[in-house]
Amino acid sequence: MRTIPIRLKLTLWYCLIFGLLMILIISSIYLIQRRSHYNEIDHSLVSISEYILKETYTELGKGVSLSMLQLEFKNLSLNGVVFAIEDITGQSIATGGGKLQKPNITLPEMHGMKEPLHTFADQDQIRYRMYVQTIVNDNEVLGYVLSEISLQNIDRSMRFLFWLIIYFTVFGLCLAALSGWYLARKTFQPIAMITDTAKAIAHTQGFEQRVMHDGARDDLGLLVETFNEMLQSLENAYLSQKRFVENASHELRTPLTTIRGNIDILQFADRMPESEKQEILGDMKREAVRMSRLVAELLTLARADAGQEIAYDIVDIHEVGLEVIREIRNWSSLVEIECQLDPLTMVWGSRDLMKQLLIILIENAIRYSQPGGTVWIRAKNQDSLVRIEVIDTGFGVNEKELPHIFERFFRGELARIQFPAGTGLGLPIARWIVEQHQGQIKVHSEQGKGTQIMVQFASVRGAI
Ligand SMILES: Nc1ncnc2c1ncn2[C@@H]1O[C@H](COP(=O)(O)OP(=O)(O)O)[C@@H](O)[C@H]1O
Ligand SMILES: [Mg+2]
Known part of the structure; x- marks a missing residue:
């Protein structure tokens, strides 16, 4: 199954959250705006109507009958409001502001509705808002005060605002999607590059390839x-x-x-x-x-490369050293061997590997010495360490060769002549053994004078 790339997922989430927020904010603004505009209209309708009704009642109070009513509203600022006073037969008594549009229902019907404010549309779909009030005298309905305003302008500007918002929302969403996609792409570019490089290496084994990077340390x-x-x-x-x-x-x-x-x-x-x-x-x-x-x-x-398991135990270097020297004395008689192995030089490790390590170091010291030379083998407890030293008076290693003696198959020029059977694998094995025992190995050598190899491990004497 093909999964959605993380870049696309991020972009979609980004757009979704951004879109929802935008819709929420903009629609609230739109609705508040719309409500306040329509409320304003209702307010002016009501206040004008109230004024006219008050004037009507004043005149009626003077004993003037409704049909004889003579009202002047010169100072009334109508702001687009059209009004009319009608008697119950629908006869117009006074008008102002222009021609009044009538809904399809009759005025008593309209007044019977709970809400005195009504919205209706004419045949051209232009909407009107109308406010109807009854003129009552001695519990008798004499007529109506009608005030009305056309909603055409405000409807038009609200429609305009609505579409503007829709356009901006769509545009904003597209912009958000594009910029989100661009940002996600840019952010995930290093990962895409790592994937490409890993793929290329998997196919070609070209480990020399690297991922290009602009150096930002994020x-x-x-x-x-x-x-x-x-x-x-x-x-x-x-x-x-x-x-x-x-x-x-x-x-x-x-x-x-x-x-x-x-x-x-x-x-x-x-x-x-x-x-x-x-x-x-x-x-x-x-x-x-x-x-x-x-x-x-x-x-x-x-086996070392394959991460061989090592069986650890307490090893006494003193005892292993003596065994190695006994074996070596059998074949080396030209070099004098002096050993000074302190008792109880205990380390935590593999006895076989420790023996192999000592053989490698002592064999080198003997093989690369001249007849009559001396080899010192020492092991002692120092602080919480066991220190092993193998020192010879042989021909040593020159400065050029010294950095390479732990490399596999490396053999010194003189060593090849002196001991052709060598393999160049002794010291690499020695180093691996030391590393496996968390120890340290150091070499000091001077050409023509001799070589000194020091190895140290943590002592386990204190622990037993
Ligand atoms: N005690 C030593 N004296 C002089 N050269 C040494 C000594 N030990 C090691 N070397 C140098 O380090 C090289 C690598 O040693 P090693 O790994 O044991 O391989 P090999 O002994 O088979 O040559 C030797 O060829 C030699 O040049
Ligand atoms: Mg060797």
Whole structure:
């Protein structure tokens, strides 16, 4: 089902409220105006009629009969009022102001109605207002005083006012609709742009697209800004994932190519001396070992990216450190290892990941040291932290390479020569482990002098 766009909904609501308000206000003004005009007319009709009646009674009081009545109304300002005095037979006794129009009913009938004011129309549909009063003497109806005014002018101006109001209301509503639509469109433009951009990205995966924005820092401006920031981080994540996959395939292809090449050589080298064969097999084994290591590390990072669940427990760095050193001493004899692991250096974390972290740091320190160098491994409680330090006297990292050592697949130039089996994935894994444990990792290194890596976690010693 197609829903009504929010812009249209807003415009319709706006018009509805505006229209109702306009109709309410304007119709009240119109009705008040109309009423006051007609009341004014009635008022002048009544007052003129009353005056004439009073004069009539004065004359009758002098003993003059109605048919002999001689009245002069020179000073009477009629303002369009026409009047007549008639006896009960309808004989006109006095008139003033012009020709009197008569309704279709007789005067006694008219007077019998409760309301002495009557409105009627002639054959041309011109309306008249008439006021009828009886002239009574000694309980005998002698005649009538009729006063009348044509409503033609006032009806015309009221009609004019009515249509004027209708035109203005329609015009105002159209204006309100147009301006409401324009405003709603303008207001919702950023949302429309976000929708378009999101649609385009959904179709093309072009995360480099951004929503254009005039820079106003209102609610929608902030929405656009946040949306663009989100796109930026999506783009970064997308690009780094792409790079990661490309690098991983490249790294895996190299040992596979070497192994395949060596297999080809061995297949067709019947008369190759045994020693040479052993050398080739040794090469293949090294490449296979490197590949297993690479695959294991890639798996760790893939799980990290997928937001792997970690089982937390209390881990004693002292105990894990000793285990790692025991294992490492088996294969490293050229470097002296000095360790100073304080007891009860407890952190909240995963024992396996902590062990992996120590292996990565200590292995780097040993691999990138010269024979005869020293590696110090320390762990101590300091304030409410557990601080781990791995310090070596190796060839260090130069200033150019230092900012990149936590990037996936990055390997220093000297490191490649010294330890060709490396993958460049150790430190990225180390950093991920530290982040998962809300810790911090810092590196200090000087080329030719050595490297110092410090890691710290919150201690849980106080909590147990
Ligand atoms: N202790 C160290 N001494 C000198 N260089 C180091 C040290 N630790 C790390 N590096 C540098 O950081 C790079 C990345 O390290 P890492 O991620 O463990 O990958 P890899 O050891 O496989 O090269 C290394 O190639 C090296 O250049
Ligand atoms: Mg390493």
